[in-house]
Amino acid sequence: MSMTIAEVRKRYGLTADTLRYYERIGLIPPVGRNAGGVRNYTEHDGNWIDFIKCMRNAGVQVEALIEYVALFQQGDATASARKQILIDQRAQIAARVASMQKMLERLDRKIEQYENHIMPAEKKLQRKAVKGRVAHNAAMTH
Amino acid sequence: MSMTIAEVRKRYGLTADTLRYYERIGLIPPVGRNAGGVRNYTEHDGNWIDFIKCMRNAGVQVEALIEYVALFQQGDATASARKQILIDQRAQIAARVASMQKMLERLDRKIEQYENHIMPAEKKLQRKAVKGRVAHNAAMTH
DNA sequence: GGTTGACTTGGAGTTGACTCCAGCGAGTCT
DNA sequence: AGACTCGCTGGAGTCAACTCCAAGTCAACC
Numbered sequence: 314m315s316m317t318i319a320e321v322r323k324r325y326g327l328t329a330d331t332l333r334y335y336e337r338i339g340l341i342p343p344v345g346r347n348a349g350g351v352r353n354y355t356e357h358d359g360n361w362i363d364f365i366k367c368m369r370n371a372g373v374q375v376e377a378l379i380e381y382v383a384l385f386q387q388g389d390a391t392a393s394a395r396k397q398i399l400i401d402q403r404a405q406i407a408a409r410v411a412s413m414q415k416m417l418e419r420l421d422r423k424i425e426q427y428e429n430h431i432m433p434a435e436k437k438l439q440r441k442a443v444k445g446r447v448a449h450n451a452a453m454t455h
Numbered sequence: 456m457s458m459t460i461a462e463v464r465k466r467y468g469l470t471a472d473t474l475r476y477y478e479r480i481g482l483i484p485p486v487g488r489n490a491g492g493v494r495n496y497t498e499h500d501g502n503w504i505d506f507i508k509c510m511r512n513a514g515v516q517v518e519a520l521i522e523y524v525a526l527f528q529q530g531d532a533t534a535s536a537r538k539q540i541l542i543d544q545r546a547q548i549a550a551r552v553a554s555m556q557k558m559l560e561r562l563d564r565k566i567e568q569y570e571n572h573i574m575p576a577e578k579k580l581q582r583k584a585v586k587g588r589v590a591h592n593a594a595m596t597h
Numbered sequence: 598g599g600t601t602g603a604c605t606t607g608g609a610g611t612t613g614a615c616t617c618c619a620g621c622g623a624g625t626c627t
Numbered sequence: 628a629g630a631c632t633c634g635c636t637g638g639a640g641t642c643a644a645c646t647c648c649a650a651g652t653c654a655a656c657c
Contacts, residue, residue, distance in 0.1 A: 349623050371558040396569040403562045413552050416513040420545045427538040491653050
């Protein structure tokens, strides 16, 4: 039912140092301890860790997440502020996704250019059947 | 036809310091100078800057781009190595986009929860018609 | 011909996000 | 009891990617 830091580390793929660091800066709520002061992660803690980890992977700043967690700990009264943070972050992620998708298309065109223009030129060179200069790099600078 | 660093800065939204830094570390090919040693950016340089800027925005590491630029300057013989870098980076961007899209869906569900469960509770409080505890935070921890 | 202002360089400093470590304590095995 | 292993804390160190700065050069204007 509850996990040590080693188990959490394995389950979520974060280092023990990172988990302690996250807790220290308030990126996850304080974790319960046993008599000896050793952390005892509950399923609830696990859900937070997963959420934070995914948000970080999506490029959300630690700063914004700390604020969200802090508001959460202040109770129901902060619900709309928290919701607003989520909406803002959602918008930022969506914007990044959009620009990354544009980049994917751009890369696809560029890769295709390599297939159509540059690689055949190389093959000709390899065949040792060179009959003059072909498709120079200068054509591909964007 | 050619631009000063100030014009490039305005056009591409990078600081002059960043532009010089990029050139110094080989993230863009060397830029031509006038008699006095002042940088003279051509349209060709502009294309590189735009490409690099977009790749950086998409999360591609400076490291990988330096390698790409270095290969480019070695001429046609490195075409397939360059193509491979683009393919690798494309894959990494695509993976990031996929996980960000999952996060978008997750956020949408979470935001909807705020609308359905938490916000109505707040409204009831505001109406001062409280008839017992409603929808506590604990229900929303993932 | 002096002042202004954009530009230059090399190097130091900053920021965000970890990552590592020394020194200590608790629990377990032998 | 001694030796291991795991975990704890506070603080220092690292890394990527800039960002800032002092001191100097140069062209242009007054």
